[in-house]
Amino acid sequence: MSESQQPPPGGERTPGPDDGPAKRPPGPGGGILMGRFFGVPVYVAPSWFLVAALITWVFGGQLDRVLPELGGARYLVSLFFAVAFYASVLVHELAHTVAALRFELPVRRIQLQFFGGVSEIEKESETPGREFVLAFVGPLLSLVLAGVFYLGMYGVDPDTVPGVLLAGLMISNLLVAVFNLLPGLPLDGGRMLRAVIWKISGKAMTGTVAAAWTGRALAIAVLVGLPLLSYAGGMSDGGDGATGFDSLTDALLAAILAAIIWTGAGNSLRMARLREHLPELQARTLTRRALPVSSDTPLSEALRRANEAGARALVVVDGQGTPTALVREAAIVGVPEHRRPWVAVSGLAQDLKPGMKLSAELAGEDLLDTLRATPATEYLVVENSGEVYGVLSTADVEKAFLAAMARPS
DSSP states (O other), X not given: XXXXXXXXXXXXXXXXXXXXXXXXXXXXXXXEEEEEETTEEEEEOHHHHHHHHHHHHHHHHHHHHHOGGGGGGHHHHHHHHHHHHHHHHHHHHHHHHHHHHHTTOOEEEEEEETTEEEEEEOSOOSSHHHHHHHHHHHHHXXXXXXXXXXXXGGGSOTTSHHHHHHHHHHHHHHHHHHHHTSSSTTSHHHHHHHHHHHHHHSOHHHHHHHHHHHHHHHHHHHHHHHHHHHHXXXXXXXXXXXXXXXXXXXXXXXXXXXXXXXXXXXXXXXXXXXXXXXXXXXXXXXXXXXXXXXXXXXXXHHHHHHHHHTOOEEEEEOTTSOEEEEEOHHHHHTSOGGGGXXXXXXXXXXXXXXXXXXXXXXXXXXXXHHHHHSOOSEEEEEOTTSOEEEEEEHHHHHHHHHHHHHSOO
């Protein structure tokens, strides 16, 4: 399976309960770095090696029936097929990447994994037309590759290694294209359906909801239909249907595919709901009032002053009142109460870096992108005039982020 996905701003493509908007690492990861295309890193997930071994074994068994004279060498040919197939998947993903870059949408990474590949596009398309093109170019390239391999079959003997490889690559790319054109998120066809409904209704959320529920229906159809098709195919060949082992394999494959599609559709709904509420994430409303203290102030005294002033954060300032560091909340909690009179706030502070000073006007994706650029636990928030407004805690942003995801549309 191959798809182009958009991760939540400041999070991974599929965030877990501990993933917050500012916890994402500054650089992409997710497996073994194989290189860069158009400046975008390409990773191979560890699960790819499992599926490559599976393809090598299955295709090797087919070669034994078609070209028995190969002997043990058939597994080397099968391994070459597995690598060539995923090279085709990479071309599919590069089509998404090139289209995204042409539309000035940043691409975090391309990842080849168990069931194909994922292009992680970090921003949403601004128009339904761009969304449609961005989704369609992947299956289109797979269809083009299938055509190229089909034409190549005319130049070789079908009962040779090149002939069998070209036939296998033609069929596999055709399957990739057809599967990805199915109209349900998270597949490319689902994004195309989303774009069409977005264009008709004028609302991106309406398109997402329709395409996501279509994806869930598709997941159920795959779960039930794939084993039935396999059984019917065995009956049509004159047998008694699929064997017990084949039935179990088909059922397992169907369950995995259905789970991936169902989960992807659900993630698409959550991310759409999040983006709908993103404007509610505002630095000004999430910022804590801060108390300025000198670096040699005892922690107990600083906390006493903060309580009296109703402040919930401490900013270390120099003799001229210029902020130089932020006292970390986690560090304060780690100091026992009886030691606080003897600990200066400077020992618990983090020096201010350029990226740790934010404008109070930041909101939505701009806020999350800024936090992601310089990961920290606290940030100094200032007015446009340069006056200190307060301290923004990552924990507060994460709570608001999760609340936005949970809030119904």
